[in-house]
Amino acid sequence: MFTERIPIYIAILAALAGGIVSYFVFNHHSSSFMPTAGAATMTNKLTVKGSDADGVNCNYKTVYLNNGSFTKRLLFTEPQCESDDFASLKSGIESMVENYKKSGTVSSVSVYLRDLTDNTWMSYEPTETYNPGSLAKVPLMMSFLMRSKTITNLLEKPIIFSKPMPGVPEQTYTTQTLQPGHKYTIKELLYYMITYSDNNATAILNDNVDFTSFKNVFTDLGLPDNVKDPNYLITAKDYSEFFVVLYNATYLTASQSEFADSLLSQCNFSQGMVKDIPTNVKVAHKFGEWKDLRTNVHQLHESGIVYLNNKPYLLTIMTKGSDVNQQTEVLGAISKMVYDKMLANNS
Secondary structure, eight states: OOOOOOTHHHHHHHHEESSOHHHHHHHOOOOSSOOOOOOOOOEEEEEEEEEOTTSOEEEEEEEEEOOSSSOOEEEEEEESSOOGGGHHHHHHHHHHHHHHHHHTSOSEEEEEEEETTTOOEEEESTTOOBOOGGGGHHHHHHHHHHHTTTSTTGGGOEEEEOSOOTTOOOOSSOOOOOOTTEEEEHHHHHHHHHHSOOHHHHHHHHHHOOHHHHHHHHHTTTOOOOTTOTTOOBOHHHHHHHHHHHHHTOSSOHHHHHHHHHHHTTOOOOSSTTTTSOTTSEEEEEEEEEEETTTTEEEEEEEEEEEOTTOOEEEEEEEEESOHHHHHHHHHHHHHHHHHHHHHHTO
């Protein structure tokens, strides 16, 4: 996903439109930070026999970091079978999506839901893959936070924003952006990148990220590691692992995870998942969009944690279609259906 600057840079951007942050973090890189020496980490996956929350025999997958001579850090564990508790909800989502497909609103939708209190889950169209778009800003943020463990005051490093980088892709949904001539710390750039999905902030962070740290965020979670591929694709379930380890505070430190989720809770994108959720319910979320003008396929996704009373849940919705405004309707409708189901289960 990262390459050196090359003449085709402008040509690629001309062929793509929308909030294509994956171009920055997956296909363009020059780093001012050198990686520090240290023991390499390795993700280990262990599948064991057990029973899920419904008492059904089910294999369990455990993912942990082999990051010490005597210890391994547990990242998460999950049953490999879906919960029957979500069968009716999954059926409802399927019917809704089929109606949207018939109307031409979308061509593809994938949904992953995980109850964070007992790790039961369901997945609709689990094998479909998507370009993450601005969803890639979450692992980019995580790589800086991980790096700040070994570089003192890294997040306070000041950087002057002189002017927008040539070819920075335009976004459908924009609010605030960096002001030319102003100085910003990396922490402030992370705020702009996550809260406002600002591509100018993302471009600066991309120019200052350590590639090894960024790649490790994927490989440490056992996710596809072809991070130099500009057409990097991921499933809704696999992408959700970033939010799982942030919620569990098992990859970053507790304070770093709290900081990351607090930024995500300030994301000001209100047209999708949070549109029909009561405003008093906290949601830590991020959206992403990507469009290929050659095929006119527009992808719009959103992933986040809904802090519903004492039963928080993680929801990731990924879509493909031709009208981003219609796709926001799909995000909102599926999110509302899930919210009502989880609220009823929590009553």
